[in-house]
Every structure is written in structure tokens, then in C-alpha cells.
Amino acid sequence: MKLARSLVLIEIEEDSLLAGAKAVEQAFSAAIEEQGLAQEIRVAETGNLGIIGRGVVVVIYPEGTTYVGVTEADVPEIVSEHLLKGRPVKRLQACLAPCRDREKKGLGLTREQPRIVLKNCGIIDPESLEEAIAVGAYEAVERVLTEGISPAGVIDEVIQSGLRGRGGAGFPTGKKWSFTAPGEEKYLVCNADEGEPGTCKDRLILEGDPHRLIEGMLLAGYAIGAKKGYIYIRGEYTLPIGRMTRAIEQARANDLLGDHILGSDISFDIEIKKGAGAYVCGEETALIESIEGKRGYPRLKPPYPGQMGLRGKPTVVNNVETLANVAPIILNGADWFRSFGTKTCPGTKVYTILGHAANPGLIEVEMGTSLREIVYEYGGGIRNGKDFKAALIGGAAGAFVDEAGLDVAMDYDNLRDYSAVLGSGAILVLDEDASIVELLQGILHFFAHESCGQCATCRSGTDRLVDILSRFCSDAGTEKDLDLLLRVSKLMQEASFCPLGQSPVIPIESALRAFKQEFLDYKPVLTHS
């Protein structure tokens, strides 16, 4: 990588592309050329920066100045003011709310927003292996090789770190690896199906730092004794699939994937499998069926994939965010990882803040951060000066948390105590005017649509739930119907074959706990924001 005085990073992801990111990039290149700065200043593309809905985002290094809503017309000014004269263009500068607000409120920033998972997202050009290596990619693999750390040693470090699965259930990752049955042939599968409504965090990693995931998979594969890994990516993720494909090719060309990695006797390769639009395929056994080219019907557990998974062989399925944590843990050690987050859930969590938040976006914060902090400091509070009503945490299979839950230190355990779930980390913020009834109806529709149809309980149960709640939408619902709604969903929880049918009870129960009266008072009008 040639050294440049400054680096202009243009965020290239689906929304910014739409806002004209390519044109802005070309304008920068042209203007820099024109000013004779081409030798000193480099223009590069980067993945999603986690700033959402603000048009074209440009970051200039070494200062780290972030500009939002940049158009072609702004480029000459940025080049002549910032790059030539070193004066940032204030009117385009992003107000990065969290740090500012904290300072203003005198909360004091004890340390910077810890970035473990997203550390390089938006800092490097995700299509360049050199840049990834410049910020430390594959150093953990090197450490394993030079220090001769055994597979058991890797597993032990991950167990000690306390890392828990970020795919929803929070199962201890190191333990999962250690439970893998012995065998000649084993597989590692990365779950990048990301179908939980309101979740787009894995996309950020796939798009912004693909080599981080490859390194995590390589380490995991080594730990469990798998020579082959699969990334199952949802079919809609065109850009992430492209970025991952490219990164895998780069890694192969540089001896980081394939036979005898970096001259060692470790062999591991990765293949991408594309999903085709089925929420249930995010469930690990359904995902395995889908990789095998079948309908995505969940399997009966046990046997768990660790015993009998892909092609009947021992298989570990891990979420993208989980695997993205592995390399930093191996590199920096379990104690370092444990210095973040809570005792039982160390580390960070990537959340998507959506809905009526003033600044929707993606954030990475320590486990144990309260909903209040997330909504008010990172999310900038409620838009249009309205009041907070509730948040739906964890997607469709998540729970409504009202004001009383704002101060729960969120991690997998503390939320469970509150009958809620952290799930995938989707946080849908609702303002005072949002209708819980309509939202719940939307959720129940989602389940009815996505029920895979394998078991009758879920297939007809999800339809039944929609029917019952519809009575309120035609103003005919009574308290009895609410009892029935709860009863049916509890029955489904007990009798459904897979976790999909067991899930609707979570949003239903939490909605009724805090907002029962709203259902009884509901007057059907279609409200739009």
C-alpha cells in the first residue's frame, strides 16, 4: 500500500449508491487530479459505516472527519477547503450524537465506544486484502501458527473469554465447539441468513470487513477440526455475496485458505451458499437441510448438529457476529475480552436502532448497556419530540419492553429475567402514537407467512392467531379473545416442532402484559407515520 497523506473513503452500500456515491467518488478523483494532489491523496471505497439514511457518507483520514449527505456539487469545496487548506467543511460534518451528548450531559466518556466487531468497518477498503492486513487481519492465525497453539488451546481461550452466540440464543461458543463429536469429516457453517425483521448487522460485517469473518471461520474450523466451511447468505444480499466472494478468492490466492495454510499442515476452505427467501432457514438445522438442497424443514433435535449435521457429519453453526469476535479474542486473550460487557455476557453487541428513533443506525456497545442509553444517547431520543412508548427488542420473535424496562442492563440473562430476549439485537423504537395492536398484527402476519408448514400446530396456529387478532381490527374483539390469543400461542409454544412456532408467545405475552387496555380500546383506523 503506497503511503498517502490523506485518504478519502466513500461509503459504498446500497443506500449511498442510490444517493449517488459513485458520482461523488468520481468527482473526488477528478478534483484531486485537477489540483495535482493525486500522488498525495487516495480515494477509496469502504463498506457500510453504520450511518443510516444520511445519503452519501465520506470520511477523510487521518483526521477521521465524517461528512454526510455529500453531493457532487459539494466535492470541489471539500477538496479545496479540507484537503488543500485543512479546514473541515462544517455544514456537511456529521454530528455524531453519542459522544457529544455524553459530554454535554457530563456523563463523561470513560472510554471510547468499544469497537471489537466493527473496528475496521468503514475504516478499510473491504475489497483490499492489503488494507485488512494493515489493520491486523490474520494476526491471530499467525499467532496460532507461530506459538503452536493447539485446537484445544483455541477452544479453551474462547471458553475462558465467555463469548456467547450472537445469533439469538446466546449459547456459549467455546462450549458448543467442545461438544462437537469426533470424526474424520466435520463442517463449520456460518449463518448469514439474517432474516429476523429489523436486523441488518451481519450485513455490515460481510460488507465492511469480510476478512475478519474468514479469519474467524479459519480459527473456528481449526479448533473443531473442520476442513471445510460454508457461509449461508440470504439470497437478497447481492453486495455482501460479491464482497465475500472476492475476499475468499484473495485469501486463497495468498495462502490464507486452501491446503497448507501459510505453509502449515492446516487446510481449510470456504464456500458460499445462497439462500432463497425463507425465514425458517435461519434456524440451524433448516439451514443445513437447505445447504443439502432440500426444503428448509427444521430437523428434530437431538441429535444436535454437533453430533449429526451437514451430510450427517458433526457440524458447528455460528452466527456472523459470533465468528467476527473470534480473531480478536485469540489475538488479545480472554481477559482482554472479559474487560468489556457483563460478567456472564462479556464483550459487545451490535444493535440496529430502528423505528421512531431520531437517529436510526447501527451501533456496537458493551453488553449490559441499558435500553435508555441506546435509545436516548445513541439513537438521539424519539423523533419529532415525541415520548417513548416501548421498544420491540429482538425482531418478530422479540418482546415489547415499555418504560419500566428502560434501565435493564441488557444482556442475554438480564433480559430473560424480564421475560424479554436480546435475540438478534434489533431494537424497534415506538413513539407514543405507535399502535401496538397494528404492530402485533404485522408480527403475527409475518409468522403466518413464514411458518414452514411442516407441523400442523404451527401452520394452523399462526393462521389462527392472525384471525383472532383481526377481530380487534374490525372492532369486535373482547377480553375473551385476548385470553384465547395467549392460550393458543402458549399451546403452540408447547406443541410446535421447531422454535418458529414456539416464538409468537413472546411478543404476544409481552404486548398484553404492558398494553392490554390498548387492545380493548382499539379503534380501527389505519395510522401512518
Next chain:
Amino acid sequence: MLNEEVHVNEVLKKYPSATREDLLDILHDIQESDPHHYLSDAALSDVAAHLGMDLADIKGTASFYSMFSFSPRGKHVIRICDSPPCQLLGATTILQKLIDVLGIAVGETTSDGLFTLETASCLGVCGVAPAMMIDQETYGNLTPTRIAEIIEQIRREDEAS
């Protein structure tokens, strides 16, 4: 029909020793290269023969997945997200606007064969809710005005080409 055979054969050639595990990839490729973005019976029969599988088995598997279509679709396929986060920010209004602008119901194709309108579960771009995809492109932060503009623009581009 002849045309169709050609693109199916082209795809199958890329998978010389294919097994059942390649099925979804093959179906994706065929659907993407089909001018009407669908899997015809003829195409599915060819895939069955290539993989040595039953046609019924192939159909049964493919029909499980919502991204596959078994009837011809328009030149552009619009998939609008109807999951709760998008709904909360007005997806229902956006869908209604699409229905009005295109003059078709969900699942239908415009008479000029240009657009097919479909709903979909969360597309994974919730940060820019309400959102939709037209073919491989994502469109976010939709408003009724923008819908009219987007459709108009695609129509114009199509006329020009």
C-alpha cells in the same frame, strides 16, 4: 422457447458434475438469466434430468423458497417489504401508492410486461425503512412521491433503451 433452452443449457454447463446440493444455485442462475425471471416447467424438467432427480421433487423443493417464481414475471420485479419495522414507517401507504401508480394488484404484472409487484418479508435493509427492491437494487426511505419518481424513471430508461 428455443431461447429458453439456450439459457438453461448455458447454466447447466456451469455445473457439470452437479448434485442435489447445487440445486438452489442452479435455480437462482436460471431464474436470473430468464427474461421473465421465472422457472418454467421446461427448465425444471431439464434441471431434473441433469441432476437425475424427480421433477416433482425439484418442484416441491423449489416451491418452498419465496424467491423462486413459477409463472412469467415482468421485466422488473418489485419486492416491497411488509415486515413490522417497514410497516411502522408507512410501508402500507407505499404499497398502496405502488398499486395506484402501476394499476395492478400484488402478484400481478403490468400489461406492458414491465413490472411485477410482490411483497416480501424483511429484506435486511431495515435501516432505510420503508424499503423495496427492484431486481437487485435496493430503494429505501421511500415516500409516495419518490415511488412515482422511481417508477417514472425506470419507465423512461426503458423507453430510451
